[in-house]
Amino acid sequence: MATGAKITGLVTRWWWVRHAPVPNPEARCYGQTDKDCDVSNHDLFVHQAKLLPKGAVWYASNLLRARKTAETLASHGADMGELLIDPNLAEQHFGDWQGLTYVEIAEKHANNHLFWLGPPEYRPPGGESFVDLRDRAVRSIDRLTEEHRGRDIVATAHGGTIRAALAHAFDLHPEAAVRFEIDNVSVTLIEHFAQADPAHAWRVAFVNYMPRALVVAKAAALA
Template identity: 50%
Template sequence: MTQTVTRWWLVRHAPVVGAHGRIYGQDDLDCDCSDAALFAELAILLPTEPVWLVTPLRRTHATADAIHLASGGMKPEIAIEPDLAEQHFGDWQGLTYADLEARRDGVYHRFWHAPADHAPPNGESFRDVIARVSRAIDRHTRQHPGRDIVAVTHGGAIRAALAVALELDPERALGFSIDTCSITRIDRIDGAGEGASWRIVAVNRHPQNLAR
């Protein structure tokens, strides 16, 4: 039976700088791409001729650029996919957790009782993130069947992708640890007469994470 395997390589961006303990979500902050050895190892682990995706946030662009620089090859065409962006925390972006604790409207406490379903004011819930990440995965899998797709994205989006692949309750998907500069690999398997299924190849693979 012929099968088509589309391989998703989900890379979390490099460490954010300038957050100073504040919730940043979709705030467009810089990241630290100074560890050349780390990016050289990432370049070795990733496929050589994939489809490249980043989000509208510049920390994913900078991370992709650092990987390409480390590989020594020409920079490929990169598409921007907004549906793979980090969770939007609405009015909470730019605030510290202490700021939220001090509020008396009760919204923050309700959020942490059910973080997958409650959205910050003018923001989105994690369940919302899963819905849009699922759309992006389905769309690009249809557009690039049988290809390697490298998406430089965010921790929340990667957890959402795992929720899609494993059909997890959103609350359980929040339990995944996703380090910066780590690789999570999920394969979409389509076969005639068999529908579609997912294979989880790696989660949070990082050159240093086993030593942490």
């Protein structure tokens, strides 16, 4: 921070957690398909639960994997009261691509992309684009930031949603936003300063915090 700079006013902190891994041996696009998730990595959940603040407001998307991740964090020590549900925090809806393998999507559609299933502006048939996801997620982020000003908000959501939150905070072009890596059960902390100039009211404290040794140890145990 520059010398002499001051931060004043209430700070609202968003603690974003991506849902636990979804078993997907056939590597199929699931998007908003309501898949279950694997919450068996006890040590990882204990570790991540300790990072999360006490007394926070908790939100999850309407999808099972987000709700289950929040409930598992709570059962492993996180201080969660009521879990509130916001469908605007759900993953991108990939329309007709949902259920196809990623290989099929790449072979049948010219819109494959190195870091996302298609260019962020592209809307798959019957679905929505990443830009659509960003716009609906940002509506809820701004509304909830105002409603819970000065509070901690824990949100269990999805890789696309968390990238949308980062795009909002950094004022990023969608093409840049989809390049972030967001691992399962990782924590991303984004802060909003109420009395700052709206053009630079957001600060990203850290992104994609994940104790990889615990993930590697779990994978080795399952091998």
